[in-house]
Structure formats: structure tokens, C-alpha cells
Amino acid sequence: MKDFELDGWDDEEASTDAATSLTRTAARVEEERQALTEQALAERITAAVNAARPGVDKIPDPVDPAGTGNLTADEQERLDACVAGIELLSTATWVAGKSLDTVATGRLFRKLVHKLEPERCYTTIEEWAEIEHGISRSRCSQLRDGWQIGEVLNARGYKAPEGQVRELVPFFNRHGLKAAVGVYEMVVQAIGADKVTAKRLRETVKLFPGDLALSDEDDVNVIAQSLAGAIEGATPPAPKPSTALPTELKREVDRRSVALADRLDRGRIPRNEVLTHLLAAFADERDSRVFDVVFERMKTSNS
Incomplete structure (x- = not known):
């Protein structure tokens, strides 16, 4: 019986072909696995983005309260x-x-x-x-x-609404970004971040002296300390003179206004209308009677 012969069979060549085939198969399997991994990662990223994406559809619809007591778990979530x-x-x-x-x-x-x-x-x-x-x-x-102030405050962990930032814009225009942020930081250090309001910032800015000098090279916290010191060393502004009429005088003016309305056969005459005519008579250079009366009254009160 003749030995079975395979023409052209070469053990080394066959081994090389087999190894190459296995390598290609492994590479293909790895490519498919990588593709599946990337697809899954992309799907997870898309899902995360959609979950984080703000939108009206993410806000619960308005409904009536569940009761008058403490919020339910569902209400708290809403x-x-x-x-x-x-x-x-x-x-x-x-x-x-x-x-x-x-x-x-x-x-x-x-x-x-x-x-x-x-x-x-x-x-x-x-x-x-x-x-x-x-x-x-x-x-x-x-x-x-306002965006620069808002951006820095946000980076520092403060959720400053637009109304608060707007109160700092004039100060920012005069003294720079760090100074404006320093004002906010100073107020936070004084009363706490949860108690900062637009009104408090507005009142604080008014306390600084007109000759305030700040260095934009300083750290915001250093500027905040400087601002606090500037307020402590500033001379309190003189109170504005009151323009309100004394209560007794208001009553007398209103009483006389009623008498004036009766003479003119009119309804109630507003106090402002009386004041307008009174000032016009006081300023009338052709008729000095009202001026003279005011002069005599002021001279008497000052003597």
C-alpha cells in the first residue's frame, strides 16, 4: 500500500497560516468587543446627558396640595x-x-x-x-x-441670583472684579451665605468711603478684610434731613384744604396740589406776600 502523500504540504507554512488565521480571528473578536464596549459607553453617556439636561419636561406639573401639614415625600421631591x-x-x-x-x-x-x-x-x-x-x-x-461677577461667585460655590449681582455692578465698574467679589465675600463672612440678599449688598456698598483704594493684585479674601476695615474706619454719613410733615401740621393742612375746596365748590383737594400753588406763590416776585409771611415765621422760629 502506498503511503498517502499530500503534494505541496509544508509543515512550517501550514503552521504560519494557522497562526495568522487565529490572529485575525482574535483581532476581529477584539474589534467586535471594543465596538460593543464603545456603544455601551456611548449609550450610558447619552442617558446621563439626558438625565442632567434641564428642560420644562423635567419639572413636575402644578397640582393641588396633598394637605395642609408637612410635605409628603412626593411633595418634597417635587x-x-x-x-x-x-x-x-x-x-x-x-x-x-x-x-x-x-x-x-x-x-x-x-x-x-x-x-x-x-x-x-x-x-x-x-x-x-x-x-x-x-x-x-x-x-x-x-x-x-454682570456675567463676570456671576461666573466668579458661582466658581466659589455661591448661588448668587441676578438681583444680588446687579447690586455689585457699579462697584465692579469703579473698583474691579476682585473688589466686587470681595464685597460679596465680606458680607458672607459677616452674616453667612444663606442670609445674603440684594438689599444687604446695596446697603453695604453705600457704607464704603468715597476715597476707597483697593489693589486688584490682592486675593479676594484679603480684599474682603480690607473692605471690612474700610467700613469700620469710615465716618458714618450724616442722616438726611427729613422732609416729612409733622402729624399735627398734616392734619391742619388737610383741614384747611377742605375749607379751600368748599370755597372753590370742589371735592377733596390733594395736599400736593396745595403745595404746588403755595410754592408758586412763594416764588412769585411780583407778589411778595407769601414770601414775606414765610420770612417772618422763619425769623421768629430762629430767634
């Missing part, structure tokens, strides 16, 4: 979702402000065709914002003025 939605307002405000300022500074609107006058392009950021996005000129300025 409240938390709504508060988170409200807090997004500040972030969105500064995102819009920075966007407007970037477009304005780089004049990125210069080649955008005017929606109502297609024969020309927009010439100002205010025009573009108003026509394209319904943002009024004054609102555009407000957003652009």
Missing part, C-alpha cells in the same frame, strides 16, 4: 425639582451674558444678515440681540455687565 429649576435661572443668566459679551467683543455678528432688512448685516450687538432673540437693549447691557 419641591426639590422646582428649586433646582429656579436655581438654573442664575446659571442661564450668566451663560447668556457671557455669550452676548463674547459675540459683542469679537463683533461676531458683523456678517449675519439682518432678519428684517436682508440687504444689510447687523451693526451692533443690541440690534442683533433684540431682533434675533427678543432681548431688549437695556436687558442686553444688564446681562453683559
Whole structure:
């Protein structure tokens, strides 16, 4: 019996082909596994983005209260979702402000065709914002003025609403960004972040002396300490003279106004109308009778 022969069979070549085939198969399996891994990762990322994405659809619909006592677990969850939605307002405000300022500074609107006058392009950021996005000129300025303060405060962990930031804008314009943030930081250190209000910031800014000098090279916390020291060393402003009429005088004026209305055959005469005529008579150079009476009364009261 003849030995069975395989023409052209080479053990080394066969081994190489087999190894190559196995390598290709392993590579293909690895590619498929990698593709599945990337797809799963992409799906997880998409799901996370959708979960974090703000939107009206994420806010629960308005419903009547479950009762008059403590909030139920469902009501608390609804409240938390709504508060988170409200807090997004500040972030969105500064995102819009920075966007407007970037477009304005780089004049990125210069080649955008005017929606109502297609024969020309927009010439100002205010025009573009108003026509394209319904943002009024004054609102555009407000957003652009405050975003830097809002951004820094947000980075420092403060959820400062627009009303609070707006109170710091004039101070920012005079003394710089760090100084404005320093004011906020000073108030936080004094009363706590949860008690900061726009009114408190407005009142604080009024306390600083007119010759206030700050270095923009200092740290914000150092500036906050300097501001606190400036307030402590400032001379309290003199109280403004009161323009309110004494109660007794108000009653007498109202009584005389009724008598005046009777003589004129009219209904009630407002106090302001009487005051207007009185001042006009006092200023009348052709008839000095009211002036003379006021003069005599003032001379008597000062003697």
C-alpha cells in the first residue's frame, strides 16, 4: 500500500497560516468587543446627558396640595425639582451674558444678515440681540455687565441670583472684579451665605468711603478684610434731613384744604396740589406776600 502523500504540504507554512488565521480571528473578536464596549459607553453617556439636561419636561406639573401639614415625600421631591429649576435661572443668566459679551467683543455678528432688512448685516450687538432673540437693549447691557461677577461667585460655590449681582455692578465698574467679589465675600463672612440678599449688598456698598483704594493684585479674601476695615474706619454719613410733615401740621393742612375746596365748590383737594400753588406763590416776585409771611415765621422760629 502506498503511503498517502499530500503534494505541496509544508509543515512550517501550514503552521504560519494557522497562526495568522487565529490572529485575525482574535483581532476581529477584539474589534467586535471594543465596538460593543464603545456603544455601551456611548449609550450610558447619552442617558446621563439626558438625565442632567434641564428642560420644562423635567419639572413636575402644578397640582393641588396633598394637605395642609408637612410635605409628603412626593411633595418634597417635587419641591426639590422646582428649586433646582429656579436655581438654573442664575446659571442661564450668566451663560447668556457671557455669550452676548463674547459675540459683542469679537463683533461676531458683523456678517449675519439682518432678519428684517436682508440687504444689510447687523451693526451692533443690541440690534442683533433684540431682533434675533427678543432681548431688549437695556436687558442686553444688564446681562453683559454682570456675567463676570456671576461666573466668579458661582466658581466659589455661591448661588448668587441676578438681583444680588446687579447690586455689585457699579462697584465692579469703579473698583474691579476682585473688589466686587470681595464685597460679596465680606458680607458672607459677616452674616453667612444663606442670609445674603440684594438689599444687604446695596446697603453695604453705600457704607464704603468715597476715597476707597483697593489693589486688584490682592486675593479676594484679603480684599474682603480690607473692605471690612474700610467700613469700620469710615465716618458714618450724616442722616438726611427729613422732609416729612409733622402729624399735627398734616392734619391742619388737610383741614384747611377742605375749607379751600368748599370755597372753590370742589371735592377733596390733594395736599400736593396745595403745595404746588403755595410754592408758586412763594416764588412769585411780583407778589411778595407769601414770601414775606414765610420770612417772618422763619425769623421768629430762629430767634
